[in-house]
Amino acid sequence: MPAGEIPPMGLGTWQNTGPRCADSVETALEAGYRHIDTAQLYDNEAQVGIGMERSEVPREEVTLATKVWVDRLTRNGVLESTAESLKNLRTDYVDILYVHWPGGTYSPEETLSAFDELVDDGRVRHVGVSNFTPALIEEARRHSQHPIYTNQVEMHPLLPQDEMRRYCVENDIHLVAYSPLARGRALELQEVREVAERRGATPAQVCLAWLLSRQNVFPVPKGTSRKHIEENIGALDLELTEEDLGDIDEIEERKRLISPPSLAPW
Ligand SMILES: NC(=O)c1ccc[n+]([C@@H]2O[C@H](COP(=O)([O-])OP(=O)(O)OC[C@H]3O[C@@H](n4cnc5c(N)ncnc54)[C@H](OP(=O)(O)O)[C@@H]3O)[C@@H](O)[C@H]2O)c1
Numbered sequence: 001m002p003a004g005e006i007p008p009m010g011l012g013t014w015q016n017t018g019p020r021c022a023d024s025v026e027t028a029l030e031a032g033y034r035h036i037d038t039a040q041l042y043d044n045e046a047q048v049g050i051g052m053e054r055s056e057v058p059r060e061e062v063t064l065a066t067k068v069w070v071d072r073l074t075r076n077g078v079l080e081s082t083a084e085s086l087k088n089l090r091t092d093y094v095d096i097l098y099v100h101w102p103g104g105t106y107s108p109e110e111t112l113s114a115f116d117e118l119v120d121d122g123r124v125r126h127v128g129v130s131n132f133t134p135a136l137i138e139e140a141r142r143h144s145q146h147p148i149y150t151n152q153v154e155m156h157p158l159l160p161q162d163e164m165r166r167y168c169v170e171n172d173i174h175l176v177a178y179s180p181l182a183r184g185r186a187l188e189l190q191e192v193r194e195v196a197e198r199r200g201a202t203p204a205q206v207c208l209a210w211l212l213s214r215q216n217v218f219p220v221p222k223g224t225s226r227k228h229i230e231e232n233i234g235a236l237d238l239e240l241t242e243e244d245l246g247d248i249d250e251i252e253e254r255k256r257l258i259s260p261p262s263l264a265p266w
Contacts, residue, residue: 010035025051070104
């Protein structure tokens with residue numbers, strides 16, 4: 001894997017809480033996942049930490065990401081939130097720390113200089129932003145000493161994010177695709193189902209392989225059961241043809257699923 005690269009398949013954990021979450025994380029690491037995505041908001045960091053500790057995979061092999069919620073984006077809020085996250089996650093550092101949304105107490109100067117402090121003292125390896133537009137990333141870059149490493153945005157066959165992807169490729173920013181299965185909706189699409197049938201794969205694998213065929217895109221599907229977790233990482237072995245990819249590209253329906261009115265910058 002090239003230096004600075006994110007593992008190709010990540011595990012999403014939103015709405016996976018309690019002991020089940022620890023099991024999912026442990027199962028995912030056993031199945032070969034090396035990127036785990038959580039957030040302060042998800043109320044599961046302690047379970048993620050237990051799952052990571054239970055697995056045999058060395059900490060340094062895993063890209064562990066968490067996010068600071070919008071009510072804690074002042075300097076003190078960022079430092080306190082991250083100290084709590086690290087304690088819950090049972091680790092000394094996270095690989096990516098995200099600004100969860102560019103709203104609430106977010107201030108480019110104050111928030112990003114607190115993120116810089118955390119990078120400087122080794123508690124965070126990379127600065128991430130989530131739900132940012134290119135203009136907001138440009139602003140963030142002017143206020144951050146360290147590079148903006150990732151933007152995590154909703155991306156799936158109903159929201160292909162072509163413009164964002166071009167911007168990220170041009171500016172050397174990893175694009176982490178959240179809700180890559182459109183929270184289950186993409187699995188019902190006729191075009192996705194037809195490609196799945198042709199390839200002897202599942203609809204989830206087709207969505208993920210379509211995302212992976214895009215340069216610089218790193219999906220983080222949520223999977224709770226062993227069945228879903230193993231099926232989803234199986235997408236790494238599925239190679240779609242130009243015809244398959246074209247059929248997904250031609251889906252005309254557009255749908256954004258996550259857009260809280262008080263936070264969404266679009
Ligand atoms: N930064 C942000 O603001 C933000 C916003 C939303 C999401 N995220 C991140 O992105 C992750 C993924 O997004 P998401 O959870 O919204 O949605 P998603 O990954 O698109 O879809 C998850 C849903 O699909 C089901 N599923 C998973 N694998 C499947 C399979 N192989 N076959 C059939 N169904 C399958 C899951 O069921 P089971 O749970 O039963 O496996 C769950 O109901 C989140 O967990 C979170 O880490 C970030």
